[in-house]
Amino acid sequence: MPSVALMKKLSALDPALRDALLAVMEEVASQKEPREESIPRAAFDELTNVVRRLSAAQELTAQTLQTLADAQARTEQCLSTLTERVDRLAQAQERTELRLNELAEAQSRTERHLQELAQAQSRTEQRLNELAQAQAQTEQRLTTLTERVDRLAEAQERTEKRLDELASAQIALQETVERLALGLGSVRDQVGGLSRTMAYALENEAYRCLPDFLKERHGIVVLERLVRTEIAGREVNFFGRVRKDGHEGHLVGECVLRLDDRTKLAQIQVTIDAVEETLGGPVIPVIVTHFAKKDVLEKARQRGILVVQSFEW
Numbered sequence: 001m002p003s004v005a006l007m008k009k010l011s012a013l014d015p016a017l018r019d020a021l022l023a024v025m026e027e028v029a030s031q032k033e034p035r036e037e038s039i040p041r042a043a044f045d046e047l048t049n050v051v052r053r054l055s056a057a058q059e060l061t062a063q064t065l066q067t068l069a070d071a072q073a074r075t076e077q078c079l080s081t082l083t084e085r086v087d088r089l090a091q092a093q094e095r096t097e098l099r100l101n102e103l104a105e106a107q108s109r110t111e112r113h114l115q116e117l118a119q120a121q122s123r124t125e126q127r128l129n130e131l132a133q134a135q136a137q138t139e140q141r142l143t144t145l146t147e148r149v150d151r152l153a154e155a156q157e158r159t160e161k162r163l164d165e166l167a168s169a170q171i172a173l174q175e176t177v178e179r180l181a182l183g184l185g186s187v188r189d190q191v192g193g194l195s196r197t198m199a200y201a202l203e204n205e206a207y208r209c210l211p212d213f214l215k216e217r218h219g220i221v222v223l224e225r226l227v228r229t230e231i232a233g234r235e236v237n238f239f240g241r242v243r244k245d246g247h248e249g250h251l252v253g254e255c256v257l258r259l260d261d262r263t264k265l266a267q268i269q270v271t272i273d274a275v276e277e278t279l280g281g282p283v284i285p286v287i288v289t290h291f292a293k294k295d296v297l298e299k300a301r302q303r304g305i306l307v308v309q310s311f312e313w
Helices: 004-011 015-031 041-059 065-218 263-279 294-302
Strands: 220-222 227-231 234-244 247-255 283-289 306-309
Touching (some): 065 247, 065 306, 234 263, 234 283
Parallel strands (some): 247 283
Antiparallel strands (some): 234 247
């Protein structure tokens, strides 16, 4: 809306010129950006100056036509400038509308994004509720586990106490076992000594009784005194030259307290092989024992080994 002072000045102009200026001002006002843009202050100031000059020119019209012509030229130049500015304002308006359309599209996208975010937020809240329920269940399980751990700790404490008691008992038992082991070692030594004594006694008895027994029961004549010796690195309990059925050979004998293991037959067989390889000739194997198991005795007979039990002489 033009000011009162401006209207007074416009009323003093020529009607045609005044109408043209008013039309320009209305066009400028209609093209003005209602939201974001306005006509520059400099443009309005310049328009005011033009109007002022035109008013002065009108007042001087009577004085000089030349002055009016000059003022008219300046007015036309100002109108040309205003037209250019109006064109620029129109272009700015188009850009503003384009920008508004872009902003509207951006606003639409923003609203869609906000809607998506709202949905995501809803899903997040649902997930949080599920996690909260799971957390509550976990806490309940932890409480249960804590109670169980406490009970296990108490049981562990009782177990450790019991283990300490068992350890003490084990130490006492170990000491007892060690004492028994020492005693058993002594017993073994005594038994071993007794066994050796009995074995030597059996050997000595065999040295005395074996020659007559062999001659009377088996027709084996001992040609020389039986001795204990070593042949090919092996100890031989009874060794001597003998004759049977007119043929001479060597008697090779072993003395064992009990003949209850077939491995003893294998041992005397090794001795027999060593004597045959060293001295040659026939070998008559003999085992002297207090007792022989039936199966071992039968196996010895199958191998041609003569078994003499002490109760036989």
